[in-house]
Amino acid sequence: YVRLKPDHPCSYWYYMREHLFDHVxxxxxxxxLPRGDAPDPEAEAARYEQAIRDSGDVGLQLLGLGANGHIGFNEPTSSLTSLTRIKTLTRSTREANARFFDRFDDVPRLAITMGIGTILRAQEIVLLALGAGKADATAAMIEGPVSAACPASALQMHPKVTVVLDEGAASKLTLxxxxxxxHPAGREAVI
Structure with a gap:
């Protein structure tokens, strides 16, 4: 989130330490991670994009799926070729994240996000979606047209994506x- 320091309990830095980095x-x-508290967030986004490129791009990209089809903070209507940048968050995304803040008005309106184009350069992608609240977005992502209306649908164009769903998230898949x-029991079928 733009303007949140890494030690803020609602920052992505804090979240990643608490939920991943401290456990591996x-x-x-x-x-x-990009610094939300950078004095110039646009320059920070450009720096982060360049750091990704300089490292040879991402090997394994881990993603969650937003109820509105966003990946990262690439909200609906995001360019499918976008790079790391500042993105204005939708009300629905802010409402979904309000549980982490004291008040809805405290949820930042802006975030630095890897762009969809940046994400698609990853060698491999794993996306996780849980719960019936993600069912519409899951169906749009997997079975819908590739469209900026569902940013996650761009993953259809990637050669190596694994999607992990629970029953609720898979409930609206027509196929x-x-x-x-x-993929019996989630595995590759043996020929």
Whole structure:
């Protein structure tokens, strides 16, 4: 979030430390996130994009799915070729994240996000969606047209994406029986 310091309990830095980095064997010097509290957020977004390029791009991109189809903070109508940048958050995204803040008005309106184009340069992508509240977005992402209306639908164009769903998130897939035949119990079918 733009203007939140890394030690703010609602910052993405804090979240990643609490939920991932502190639980895996990783040197903290090898973890990199954009600084929401940078004096010039646009310059910070450009710096982060360049750092990703300089490192040879992302090997494994882990994503969640927003109820409105966003990935990262790439809200509906985001360019499918966008790079890391500042993005204005939709009301629905802010409402979904309000549980982390004392008041809705405290939820930042702006965030630095990897762009969809940046995400699509990753060698491999894993997306996780849980709950019936993600069912419409899941169906649009997997079975809908590739469209800026559902930013996650751009993942259809990537050669190596794994989508992990629970029953609720998968509940509106019209081709579900086919997916279960092709990937029994979530595995690759043996030919």
């Amino acid at each position: 064997d990783i040197d903290s010097a090898r973890t990199h 579900r029986s086919y997916y279960e035949e092709v």
